[in-house]
Amino acid sequence: MSESLARTPEQPSADGEVSSARFWNAAQGGKDNYERDRAAVEAVEKIAPGITADARSARQFLRRTVRWAAAEAGVAQYLDLGAGLPLEPDIHQIVRRYRPDARVLYVDNDPVVLAHQSAYQDPPLSSYIDADMRDTDVIMNHVADRFDLTEPVMLTFSSVLGHFSDEEAHGVVGRLLAHLAPGSCLMLSHDIPTPSIIAACEVYSSAPGALPYQPRTIEQLLRFFEGMDIVDPGLVPLFEWRPDEETEITEIMGYGAIGRIRA
Numbered sequence: 041m042s043e044s045l046a047r048t049p050e051q052p053s054a055d056g057e058v059s060s061a062r063f064w065n066a067a068q069g070g071k072d073n074y075e076r077d078r079a080a081v082e083a084v085e086k087i088a089p090g091i092t093a094d095a096r097s098a099r100q101f102l103r104r105t106v107r108w109a110a111a112e113a114g115v116a117q118y119l120d121l122g123a124g125l126p127l128e129p130d131i132h133q134i135v136r137r138y139r140p141d142a143r144v145l146y147v148d149n150d151p152v153v154l155a156h157q158s159a160y161q162d163p164p165l166s167s168y169i170d171a172d173m174r175d176t177d178v179i180m181n182h183v184a185d186r187f188d189l190t191e192p193v194m195l196t197f198s199s200v201l202g203h204f205s206d207e208e209a210h211g212v213v214g215r216l217l218a219h220l221a222p223g224s225c226l227m228l229s230h231d232i233p234t235p236s237i238i239a240a241c242e243v244y245s246s247a248p249g250a251l252p253y254q255p256r257t258i259e260q261l262l263r264f265f266e267g268m269d270i271v272d273p274g275l276v277p278l279f280e281w282r283p284d285e286e287t288e289i290t291e292i293m294g295y296g297a298i299g300r301i302r303a
């Protein structure tokens with residue numbers, strides 16, 4: 041595995057290149073993307089039919105998990121790492137239905153997302169910061185300004201951690217969790233290394249400017265939740281996690297779970 045799979049902040053996606061945020065937005069059926077992003081999605085879909093359904097499914101999972109956190113677990117503070125492009129309903133719009141006082145902080149480091157950040161800005165309840173999530177001290181300074189760290193926070197890593205090596209991904213998750221109160225939640229969704237996904241990641245990663253993405257096994261994903269309680273139904277295919285009427289059953293399956301810090 042490479043030392044660092046993620047682009048450094050000094051190497052933003054240049055004009056003419058595919059961006060992770062735009063690629064994923066195109067795969068999810070969003071409108072904030074260019075022809076080159078849609079072409080990259082088509083190329084991946086040819087190799088791994090169902091990858092666009094997988095992308096939509098990941099967004100549906102994100103929506104269900106934050107709804108569960110706000111409605112059933114009473115969490116009122118959300119930190120979304122690698123937020124990507126806004127695609128309504130976004131987290132602040134969902135959680136506010138159950139917790140009108142909820143605070144949401146979105147983080148990304150792609151200039152493309154920065155250009156669309158106004159959809160995330162609804163101060164003081166929702167805001168966006170342009171930061172590399174590996175700079176956890178910078179992120180925690182922003183978090184401390186906006187959140188009450190004696191109360192639970194939910195971290196969401198939706199289709200993001202595959203951009204990082206094990207060392208980086210565990211470092212980011214561990215450093216952020218270390219600041220959080222009991223009852224706080226870690227949500228992650230991630231692709232697993234089936235033959236289709238491996239082929240899809242190879243095609244995607246070869247597109248100019250693409251941030252390489254590596255799938256992880258279920259055992260590797262479980263390591264992120266060590267020492268936490270995993271919320272029912274556990275680490276499962278995304279569509280098996282508390283499905284609702286919007287949930288698509290997909291052939292290519294990401295996996296996802298929520299862990300909670302014990303009281």
Ligand SMILES: C[S@@+](CC[C@H](N)C(=O)[O-])C[C@H]1O[C@@H](n2cnc3c(N)ncnc32)[C@H](O)[C@@H]1O
Nearest residue numbers: 060061064122123124148149150172173198199
């Ligand atoms: C595949 S997209 C997922 C977007 C969104 N979370 C979703 O589920 O729709 C990955 C996102 O992570 C962001 N990202 C990648 N590396 C990052 C880093 N080092 N710091 C902050 N964001 C990063 C990308 O810019 C992109 O928006």
